[in-house]
Amino acid sequence: MTRPPSDDATPSFMRMLGELPAFALHPGWFGTAHDLARGRDGKGRAVLVLPGFLASDMLTARLRHTIEAAGYRAHGWDLGVNQGISAEVFDALLRRIDALPAPLSLVGWSLGGLYARELAKRRPGAVDRVVTLGSPFSGDLHMNRAWKLYEWINHHPIDEPPVPIDLAVKPPMPTFALWSAQDGIVAPAASRGLAGEADHVIEVPCRHMDFVSAPVALTAVLDALEA
Template sequence: MKPAGRRRPATHETLKPPSALLMAMEGRAIFEWASFALAWPLLKQAPRGDGHPVLVLPGLAAGDTSTRPLRHFLEHLGYAAYPWNQGPNFGPRDHVIKGLVDRVRALQKKHDRKVSLIGWSLGGAMANALALRMPERIRQVITLGSPLTGHPKGTNVWRVFELVSGFRHDDPRLMELVSGEASVPTTSIMSKTDGIVSWRMSLARESRIAENIEVSATHLGMGANPAVLWVIADRLAQAENRWKPFKPSRAWHNLLYRDPHRFRLADLIAP
């Protein structure tokens, strides 16, 4: 979406997590997963890729099984889509970060091309931090409902994160995941009806190479949501070094993709 140039969330601002109502509404995710198969004939018409490597990072406590539909979609479009191969995502532990760095280097060497990163939830925050660390090897970053700013307590799973990761919510190392301007082209796909992560936490710092796109989705269904998959295809299909912010080009785009800074009814249940 076009940068609105209005407000920026404070980097470490403590935001309220999504309401109990939005949390309960995460049950809608089952319909998003079912719609993946129903929408496949349409998804096959999405913009095709140029074959460059794409590494997909799962969300908190999730593994590569959760990203299989997304990777299958990317492979159909012609990309070399890869799982992260590190088991469940229990956070940015030292060996995990080293594994990601090594994997990006190996994929870039294998294909002799920069690597695009797609991260779901926590995976997006880690992808963003990885791009800040090695921007010369990353083509672009796409995040799905990821905490990119604010404080970890702005999610409904911060206690789970502490339990499985070994990090405290106030660990300064976590703040590194949500600090700094985008160093490579970055697209944050977020939903105001996300029941896990406060949508304001998913707002990337907008700049000439960073954008936010609002969709109607649950947190748990984003990786299979047809509208999300289509815009991922649109973003990845751009030629390297010719990235531009997303602009709706079809009549139905305006129904599915919104500027998150503009008020709509969802703001009433996700203030």
């Protein structure tokens, strides 16, 4: 009898390979966005969307379009490719938050969610909620398939970033942790968190790359923004 994988284990190599075709399997997403957004009214509230590791605003376009269709003002991070944690990017994002109208919601995919949680702690008066999508904010930061590449690119240990952070400490506003048992990059336990590390823990049946494209994930993000 085959033992099922533990949700606190790094996803298997085969599960990681299953992430590769994710974007190609969600065609016609512009029409889907308006279907998902029907009946919602974000009243123009600003939402800042932060991309994952080695991703840019281009890969969060589907998510931002869906958020816009629901009546919010969705903003990309405008910082090119997210190569990792740096003091320069952190400061630039703080300035961006200061320039956007409050209350502001932060939506962060994977590494972008780690940025979102820490930024929200620095700007509690400006941020009204944090939504993380498959973000490994809990436990050992090596419980994912990207940490070796991260260290090779950034020249610092993944658990010793150049910015003081404490990922497990919850920001002082409502937090929504979207996680998936099907995640092929991040261990599910790392993005789900322990009791007290997030206010709302929401399982989404999708792969890691699906968090910014699959209708079920886009719906979960809209629900979190609306809650």
